[in-house]
Amino acid sequence: DARVTQTPRHKVTEMGQEVTMRCQPILGHNTVFWYRQTMMQGLELLAYFRNRAPLDDSGMPKDRFSAEMPDATLATLKIQPSEPRDSAVYFCASGFAVGTAFSGNTIYFGEGSWLTVV
Amino acid sequence: AQKITQTQPGMFVQEKEAVTLDCTYDTSDQSYGLFWYKQPSSGEMIFLIYQGSYDEQNATEGRYSLNFQKARKSANLVISASQLGDSAMYFCAMREASSMNYGGSQGNLIFGKGTKLSVKP
Numbered sequence: 001d002a003r004v005t006q007t008p009r010h011k012v013t014e015m016g017q018e019v020t021m022r023c024q025p026i027l028g029h030n031t032v033f034w035y036r037q038t039m040m041q042g043l044e045l046l047a048y049f050r051n052r053a054p055l056d057d058s059g060m061p062k063d064r065f066s067a068e069m070p071d072a073t074l075a076t077l078k079i080q081p082s083e084p085r086d087s088a089v090y091f092c093a094s095g096f097a098v099g100t101a102f103s104g105n106t107i108y109f110g111e112g113s114w115l116t117v118v
Numbered sequence: 119a120q121k122i123t124q125t126q127p128g129m130f131v132q133e134k135e136a137v138t139l140d141c142t143y144d145t146s147d148q149s150y151g152l153f154w155y156k157q158p159s160s161g162e163m164i165f166l167i168y169q170g171s172y173d174e175q176n177a178t179e180g181r182y183s184l185n186f187q188k189a190r191k192s193a194n195l196v197i198s199a200s201q202l203g204d205s206a207m208y209f210c211a212m213r214e215a216s217s218m219n220y221g222g223s224q225g226n227l228i229f230g231k232g233t234k235l236s237v238k239p
Contacts, residue, residue, distance in 0.1 A: 110161035
């Protein structure tokens with residue numbers, strides 16, 4: 001059963017520390033999204049990649065956040081330095097897009113990384 | 119202006135009854151897709167159903183159906199024969215095809231604020 005895999009599932013860290021979240025998209029998917037979910041803001045897009053190229057990271061605070069896809073099987077989201085306001089659930093999602101359509105019309109989410117910065 | 123509006127923060131339904139979760143959207147695109155996701159208390163986001171703007175028939179997936187009214191820009195989720203396990207947050211989302219081209223700035227799912235559904239035994 002193919003699924004998007006995210007690590008870590010839970011992370012508690014101190015303010016100022018670096019946090020790296022990892023995502024393994026479903027094999028063969030060429031589009032990867034990073035979302036952040038908070039009670040106040042709901043689900044916000046941070047970044048998305050198509051064929052490993054970043055297409056949009058306008059939702060990401062550039063001074064402390066960075067997103068990369070070192071290869072087709074790994075996407076990373078890094079926060080350095082972390083702050084208490086970064087506490088949230090971070091979701092990775094993937095899909096296979098051809099032009100403007102997604103195969104199967106589905107975008108699958110991982111189980112999320114629950115981050116707490118104290 | 120919000121692209122996706124879910125006006126019901128919370129809903130209650132009796133087990134075995136049907137329930138409709140509202141979703142309205144705003145787009146000037148002719149081509150777009152509408153999604154519903156379920157988020158149980160465990161936190162994962164589970165894809166439920168998809169409706170394309172050119173699909174003539176309402177989408178159905180088991181007990182889930184999407185009441186798509188294009189002129190009214192609404193895409194309500196109908197859950198038939200509610201079960202206790204249906205208690206969760208439900209999110210409506212939209213993807214606009216015009217923003218999916220390379221270099222587009224919004225080629226992503228735009229989510230509503232969600233509706234918390236509680237199924238009563």
